[in-house]
Amino acid sequence: MKFDTRTLILIAAAIVINIVGGQIAHFVKLPLYLDSVGTILVGILAGPWAGGIAGLLTNLVWGLILNPVAAAFAPVALVIGIAAGFLARAGWFKSWWQSIISGAIIAVPSTIIAVPIIVYMFGGVTGGGPDFAAAYLLAVGTSLIQSVAFSNLGINILDKALAALIAWVVASRLPTRLTSSFGFFSYSKA
Amino acid sequence: MLDVASVDFAYPGGNPVLSDIAFSVRRGEVLAIVGRNGAGKSTLLRLLNGLRQPASGTVTVDGLNTADTPVHVLAHHIGTVFQAPEQQIFNAKVHDEIAFGPRQQGLTGAALEARIAEVLGRIGLADAAQLHPLDLDAAARRLVALGSVLAMKPPVLLLDEPQRGLDANAMARLEAIVAEEAEAGTCVILVCHDMDFVARRASRVLALAQGRIAADLPTLDFFTSDELTRKAGVEVPDPVELARFLGLPPVLTPSALAAKWLADHRSA
Amino acid sequence: MSSRSGPQSGQTALLFLPGDSLLHRANPLTSLIFMLWMISAAAVLPTIGTTILIVAGVALSFAMGVGPRVTKRLVITMLPLLVALLVVHGFLVSRPDFIPLVGPLTYSPTGLEYAAQVVTRIGAMLTASLIFVTTTHPGDILKSLDQRGVSPGVSYLIASPLLLIEPFSERAKAIRDAQRARGLDLTSTFKARFKALPALLIPLITLALSDLDHRASILNSRAFRAQKHRTVIDAPPDDRFQVWLRRVLIVLAIAQLGIPLLWR
């Protein structure tokens, strides 16, 4: 797997967009992460492998600058990029509603990868939002692994559907001058 | 229309960027803000449109104190065209980009379309309405950014280096728009490095040096003072220099120079 | 130049702190393998061991001049995890040894023990990573990779995002200001703020893509990836002692992870 120079630069830019995305969510005071918009966008423009690498490296770079814990979740981000790329290849990023469905689909494999990391490495918690949902499910008598899986899946579906929708909105409004060098993008053209 | 009263500004923990700034601009005036890089021009611009607040003193735009008015509300009274049009263009069509501002003002339907058509005509991009703004050349992109602000019909217009990278045709459009706006009573403020452009279009020059006002004079008076232009670190436009070399009365523009020369040599 | 100093060469976005300590001067590979050894130890040690590892790690960080930053990051990251783990395992996950506390609330000593085990384990691993990232400049890691003939594309993918975060963050602010100054309201209803997102994100991404075009030409014209290997200047120094230290640490790490598995 050897990427051309443009794809390499695209991946690097997507990593930065993932990281700065949180800042933009803060500008509009919305409780969003927006940390996979760049990854999904690379999946749409340049395919599954580029998308996967963008996701993986986002979390590794995050580990270097802000929080090494993010590195533990790098495999999850990898899966998001790969899934987005395959869905784009299958033509599931051609319209806004397809993108929302694609986002919900992406949530499934990413949760499957995330749950064992959360349960076996972090004892079932992440120190973030899904913990409250998981705690509620536990309190009503669900097992730990199920609580983590349900709470993360629920939040992931919302988050990824939204991220995929935003990635689609951005991609569909890009000037052709800037996207013409990405042949893979033609799979997402209506 | 625009009033700046004894304004000081400093970034947190930094040296003062602007001190003791006071001036007002009337309807129909074209004021050029000039000075070296780092003299405080871009900070002053941000104080005028409310993106920054003065540490002391007040800035009043169209009767509104910038300290009590949210930036997006102030935007309807003072329109800013920034240096990099790419930082604000986000629609896939020139038409929609122009429509963004008036829509915020509640304009819809035929009135909106009429406004868009008028602006597209003025910036000379009527044929490009359905194109992606970023597929246009650099000068056209700059004009789209200008158009998106013109469409809001703000009583104060703030243009940051609008002349950059424009060829003769695009420049003529820009100059015509500046002249029309001033004629219509808009107060136009240019932040500008191109002194030929300032000499042709500005009625008054505000020169900043080290965060203070070094001069606030009619354009001709400013450019004919060696001391002030040196202090502000700006080039003297060639026609001003040439008129002086030739012993002609002071002028600002090539046309004025030619006219004075012709008048002077009529007898010859 | 392997130990960078002076505020000018440092990146504000990085956890790295310039300095001249033993770990700052060590070859990045040595630091990396030291970190991996510590992480492997944390994976297998009991609570008491991981606690000692954290204390030792924090002490080491102070000796290396990065103590305050490591401690601060450690506390900020671990506190929410600690609280969540105590609640989840101490009170929520049902266990045979539940003891009534007040009212309907019960707690489990084994659950609390488990929470302590997980917290100290993650804490020790985090301490190891923090010591590594605060004392090792990414530029030096990349030079070590280059030196070992790793493809220049890989170093590009790590270095470029690190360098671009600050400029992009500045750009995001400039875009926000430009949009507000043309009437975009970022303070009104949920729906309006949500609809404002494209106005902020699209310029950022189109600018990134227009950079891409230019940067690709620049990289190509600077012969990026034109040769299989590239020259490394100011390569981080290495010596026989460090080479041997790394070998010993690798063997130790494997043994630590392997022996408990064989035991079972």
Place this chain on the structure above:
Amino acid sequence: MALIKVEDLFFRYPQAKAPVLDGLSVAFEQGERVAILAPNAAGKTTLARWLAGLYPDGGLVAERGHVSMDGKPWPQWSAAERAAAVQFVGQVPSQQLTGCAFTVYEEIAFGPCNLALPEGEVRARVEQALAVCNLKHLAKRDPFTLSGGEQQRLSIAAALAMQPRVLILDEPTSNLDPESRDDFIAQLDALPAGLTVIVFEVALRPSLGLARRFMLLDEGRIVVDGTPETVLAHPRCIETLGMTAVARAAFEIREAGRWPEGLALPLTLAVAEQSFREAARA
């Protein structure tokens, strides 16, 4: 033999109706300093990229014609050979940085390192480029924290470290304030004499200090090629790019029938006084 030769180049972008370069032919010799003036949308950046060997690239190919250096068309050059032959510096300073060097020093060293030159040679080249572009005091800075003018000097230094024979600059002065612009023009004069420099510009006045050979690029063709006086006085140049202020004043006097026949319109202030006095005597 010409150093760079463009022969009947006809190029359009995919999906575009009109060609950007419409059968363009031109040649450049070693050591020449050339300014190519072009109005907006005339094909300026596209031609610059062709000259720099960045095209053909993928689907971006000429329908007709080609560009060659030393008589060898670009596609026959390897990436490393081309990088050592020609360097291109674009318009926006921050976009000319590689984005993978933590210091100014590393930014300049990046290219020579990619050529796998010995470390001593890399250092010698970097030191020389730092000196020529007056960047020694900034060597340890993060490139992205420099001002626009400094970044511009840096991208030229990084290009020079490749020791190219041709340097192509796209609107190098448009993002500079007057002081950095004057520094920059002085810098160009200090470049090695054997280096061919081709500058693309929209603005007339800054370009006058840049070159001795001028061209006007318009609608995908070179319309006129010669001295600054002939190019700037060409009607099409006046129509698309206007005139310098002193030329405009003289032109209006000529329109009034008072400028002597045969007296060239002055382009710069330096010659204007003399011309106007001559016109007054006539």
